[in-house]
Amino acid sequence: MSTAKIRLYVEHPLGQGQTVPLDRDHAHYLFGVMRQGTGDAVLLFNGHDGEWRATVAQASKRSGELLVEDQTRPQQNPPDLWLLFAPIKKARTDFIVEKAAEMGAARIIPVQTDFTNSERIRQDRLQAHAVEAAEQCGGTYVPEVTDLHKLDRLLADWPEERKLMFCDEALAGEREAVHTDERANPWAILIGPEGGFSDAERARLHALPFAHPTALGPRILRADTAAVAAMTVWQQRFGDWT
Amino acid sequence: MSTAKIRLYVEHPLGQGQTVPLDRDHAHYLFGVMRQGTGDAVLLFNGHDGEWRATVAQASKRSGELLVEDQTRPQQNPPDLWLLFAPIKKARTDFIVEKAAEMGAARIIPVQTDFTNSERIRQDRLQAHAVEAAEQCGGTYVPEVTDLHKLDRLLADWPEERKLMFCDEALAGEREAVHTDERANPWAILIGPEGGFSDAERARLHALPFAHPTALGPRILRADTAAVAAMTVWQQRFGDWT
Structure with missing residues (x-):
């Protein structure tokens, strides 16, 4: 199991088994800039479901898909x-x-x-x-x-x-x-x-x-x-x- | 008595009646950039004599002289x-x-x-x-x-x-x-x-x-x-x- 070092904010529900489609900017960043590929792990959060570990299921230049695997951190909202x-x-x-x-x-x-x-x-x-x-x-x-x-x-x-x-x-x-x-x-x-x-x-x-x-x-x-x-x-x- | 808004660090002793020669950078800043002239006031400190009010005694493009008038603040060193x-x-x-x-x-x-x-x-x-x-x-x-x-x-x-x-x-x-x-x-x-x-x-x-x-x-x-x-x-x- 590879260790995830990259953290991304996504506007998509997160839960075990979810697939998360990547927009063009995220695909470019992950695959072009950071040289990630199929099977590599990233951390995801969306502001309300906590932090999740996901792996790259599909990677192309302009799009991609992540598969959400397990929660790595519960949601923690800052004080008001x-x-x-x-x-x-x-x-x-x-x-x-x-x-x-x-x-x-x-x-x-x-x-x-x-x-x-x-x-x-x-x-x-x-x-x-x-x-x-x-x-x-x-x-x-x-x-x-x-x-x-x-x-x-x-x-x-x-x-x-x-x-x-x-x-x-x-x-x-x-x-x-x-x-x-x-x-x-x-x-x-x-x-x-x-x-x-x-x-x-x-x-x-x-x-x-x-x-x-x-x-x-x-x-x-x-x-x-x-x-x-x-x-x-x-x-x-x-x-x-x- | 004009109020001084400009504060300058100088490497020169400061005390009542002292004259402080200005180097080229300070003269350019005071007279060129900040449009100060003879009689205008500035605040000076040198890291050990506190803060002093001084007035412009001579002003030219590349040099000048300040006359130190009165102490506006005692020396305050930070904690160690x-x-x-x-x-x-x-x-x-x-x-x-x-x-x-x-x-x-x-x-x-x-x-x-x-x-x-x-x-x-x-x-x-x-x-x-x-x-x-x-x-x-x-x-x-x-x-x-x-x-x-x-x-x-x-x-x-x-x-x-x-x-x-x-x-x-x-x-x-x-x-x-x-x-x-x-x-x-x-x-x-x-x-x-x-x-x-x-x-x-x-x-x-x-x-x-x-x-x-x-x-x-x-x-x-x-x-x-x-x-x-x-x-x-x-x-x-x-x-x-x-």
């Missing part, structure tokens, strides 16, 4: 954590999405703030980054990347039971990380744009009953660093790291 | 933390150095492991990234980036009082973050290469009396994500985040 961030330069935005998937966010919401430059994002491209990160990190879940939302509207419609860890760089060095023990609640983390929040946004955020202003150490972190640091703090305190 | 990491693809290596500076490492040591591809690094380029990150994050200290070291030799000459937080991706999901309260000691964090540690390295690392094997949650993190997550864990527990 949203990551809200203001899109920045392309490479760093890609990194934030990748890191949110690795760190176990359930949903990734790009937000437009007063000082955000982006008017639009490529949601499909960001979603593809999340899939790739999930394949790489061994998770069985792919976080959903939503379209760009205006922060003020999102806050106006906020579900009150969801706590918001609001990372305010203006607090750098002034306050310890998030003070609360509300482990049971769903949460969201909000990372500000590179230019910080506007005074109006900051005042509004500090006044919200569900918001927990949080400092991430004494230095000012770039948005992508802050995203990983905030998710680390959160996962250790409330999430699936303990 | 080394970050050891195995260099990976260029962009991610640059990110790790940048993030180590933002997260407050005192020294950054690229290491060659059994599964590291790089035979050499551009130390000067990585050091420049650390300077840029220090300028951006508001710190008054620039971590030293060393040349590439072989991990086995580094461990053979290891100073015994320095604890090593060894982030082993093989432990993913198995063990909580670092178990110890040795706050007083100097520390180092070791992040493995993308391909993981070799069995020989892992056995050796687990046997070292100063090593603390540590898991960073249930998913496998890329090296740059792991570096930020590990420094967050460390700074919260032992460092300057509390």
